[in-house]
Amino acid sequence: MSKTIIISNRLPLQISIENDHLEVTPSVGGLATGLKSFHKDGDSVWIGWPGLTEEEIPEKLKGEVQKKAKDENCVAVNLSSDEIDGFYYGFSNRTVWPLFHYFMEYTEADDTYWKFYKQVNQKYADEILKYYEEGDVIWVHDYQLLLVPNMVREKAPEAVIGFFNHIPFPSYEVFRTLPWRDEVLEGVLGADLIGFHTYDYERHFLSSVSRILRYQVDFNEITLPDRIVKVDSFPMGIDYKKFEQAALDHFKNTEDQQSELQRRLNHHLESTPDAKLILSIDRLDYTKGIALRIRAFEYFLDKYPEFIEKVRLVMLAVPSRSNVPQYRRLKREVDELVGRINGKFSTVSWTPIWYFYRSMPFENLIDLYTSCGIALLTPIRDGMNLVAKEYIATRTNHTGVLILSEMAGAAHEMNEALIINPNNFEQVAQALCTAFGMPEEEQIQRNKMLQKRLRRYSVEKWANDFMKALHATRENRDAFKSI
Ligand code: ADP
Numbered sequence: 001m002s003k004t005i006i007i008s009n010r011l012p013l014q015i016s017i018e019n020d021h022l023e024v025t026p027s028v029g030g031l032a033t034g035l036k037s038f039h040k041d042g043d044s045v046w047i048g049w050p051g052l053t054e055e056e057i058p059e060k061l062k063g064e065v066q067k068k069a070k071d072e073n074c075v076a077v078n079l080s081s082d083e084i085d086g087f088y089y090g091f092s093n094r095t096v097w098p099l100f101h102y103f104m105e106y107t108e109a110d111d112t113y114w115k116f117y118k119q120v121n122q123k124y125a126d127e128i129l130k131y132y133e134e135g136d137v138i139w140v141h142d143y144q145l146l147l148v149p150n151m152v153r154e155k156a157p158e159a160v161i162g163f164f165n166h167i168p169f170p171s172y173e174v175f176r177t178l179p180w181r182d183e184v185l186e187g188v189l190g191a192d193l194i195g196f197h198t199y200d201y202e203r204h205f206l207s208s209v210s211r212i213l214r215y216q217v218d219f220n221e222i223t224l225p226d227r228i229v230k231v232d233s234f235p236m237g238i239d240y241k242k243f244e245q246a247a248l249d250h251f252k253n254t255e256d257q258q259s260e261l262q263r264r265l266n267h268h269l270e271s272t273p274d275a276k277l278i279l280s281i282d283r284l285d286y287t288k289g290i291a292l293r294i295r296a297f298e299y300f301l302d303k304y305p306e307f308i309e310k311v312r313l314v315m316l317a318v319p320s321r322s323n324v325p326q327y328r329r330l331k332r333e334v335d336e337l338v339g340r341i342n343g344k345f346s347t348v349s350w351t352p353i354w355y356f357y358r359s360m361p362f363e364n365l366i367d368l369y370t371s372c373g374i375a376l377l378t379p380i381r382d383g384m385n386l387v388a389k390e391y392i393a394t395r396t397n398h399t400g401v402l403i404l405s406e407m408a409g410a411a412h413e414m415n416e417a418l419i420i421n422p423n424n425f426e427q428v429a430q431a432l433c434t435a436f437g438m439p440e441e442e443q444i445q446r447n448k449m450l451q452k453r454l455r456r457y458s459v460e461k462w463a464n465d466f467m468k469a470l471h472a473t474r475e476n477r478d479a480f481k482s483i
């Protein structure tokens with residue numbers, strides 16, 4: 001029976017070593033959380049990195065890592081610490097990530113990183129080929145694996161290969177600056193179907209293909225000498241029912257079942273009448289606009305002091321890529337900003353910002369989503385932003401206001417949110433005032449529309465739509481051959 005081979009840099013499970021034992025936790029990030037439900041429900045094998053380098057896993061635990069992965073229909077790829085440095089911290093996160101998010105000043109062009117990127121992409125491609133059988137469908141994910149589709153195609157010319165990019169694809173003017181632009185485009189074009197979250201990213205990609213490689217592009221089809229490649233947008237959804245159900249369960253908790261966080265959040269809301277909590281959740285990443293958000297919050301409190309003691313910004317930042325200097329710098333900047341603003345505005349009974357720098361279990365995430373009447377998400381660039389969608393899905397009584405940056409892919413589908421430019425502090429402050437004053441009926445009306453759309457365009461539909469379009473390319477290929 002044919003199967004789907006999913007391949008992404010990171011597996012949905014994260015393995016770590018605690019007191020000589022392996023600990024398994026779920027991976028954080030849109031790709032892992034989104035795709036997990038597709039993997040769980042279907043007949044698929046997922047190939048990726050479990051989060052530990054070869055050197056970090058003691059010899060006696062090596063088999064155990066593979067076993068833990070196998071229990072979840074996954075295959076763990078071994079990467080050495082040099083490979084992780086050059087491929088993951090290097091080319092993926094010091095070259096492609098900043099460039100694709102328009103942070104050109106952070107983008108490094110280093111031959112050694114490129115060498116490791118090719119080496120590790122080849123390793124992933126070889127791993128796919130070990131499991132690939134005729135009739136299988138291969139689904140490659142994200143910017144860490146841009147070369148994999150063509151590497152697989154070279155060895156398995158008949159394979160049906162899909163590629164989905166979870167981050168923005170930049171405009172041609174930005175992409176053209178990459179020294180290895182031709183190789184990267186040729187690498188992705190090994191796929192039969194290439195998917196993006198939005199039409200804009202798709203358009204940017206097509207424009208780069210036609211201007212750099214000079215292939216013929218008609219609407220969303222690229223004609224290669226031997227094949228046609230289709231490009232389309234598939235905005236990723238969430239596992240709506242899972243978040244909705246988790247929120248409903250959260251409200252059923254009796255006092256003694258509540259988490260400490262839930263109790264503290266409830267206490268704040270009960271002790272300060274007409275108070276509101278403003279939530280933000282992100283990986284600590286410079287693309288997420290975390291420092292901008294804190295500054296905008298300061299602007300808001302300066303301009304509207306009547307909100308002092310009435311609001312609290314609850315900020316969860318998950319540690320991410322801390323070997324890359326920009327992430328370490330951002331961490332220091334955020335620590336400093338939070339300290340300064342708490343020092344500036346705190347009163348004996350109130351602190352304006354609650355800042356958590358850690359990962360939290362799913363239950364706590366739900367505590368936060370359900371307790372905060374406002375979500376403030378201000379990315380400078382973001383491929384999609386699933387947190388925005390998760391927040392709305394957990395608002396089971398339909399109240400709550402989402403303030404969302406227009407730079408997030410999700411903003412294209414979430415018009416009923418308050419859409420802002422995160423660089424415009426006045427606009428952010430106005431949106432916060434609007435959110436505070438928004439009548440409940442209006443909140444309900446907006447959220448019901450959002451919920452209806454999110455329920456329909458769930459992650460399941462996203463994956464099914466992509467798969468359907470991928471299977472259709474097989475038929476197109478036969479038609480192309482007969483011309
Ligand atoms: P990105 O993919 O850039 O990290 P997204 O907003 O698209 O950004 O996705 C983030 C995902 O990570 C969401 O599905 C969210 O639920 C999950 N997540 C964020 N913070 C945590 C956390 N502390 N613990 C567990 N999961 C988290």
Ligand code: F6P
Nearest residue numbers: 010028029030031032142166167
């Ligand atoms: O969404 C972009 C992305 O890189 C995903 O591939 C991943 O889910 C998430 O960010 C987390 O990144 P990392 O794997 O580097 O921790």
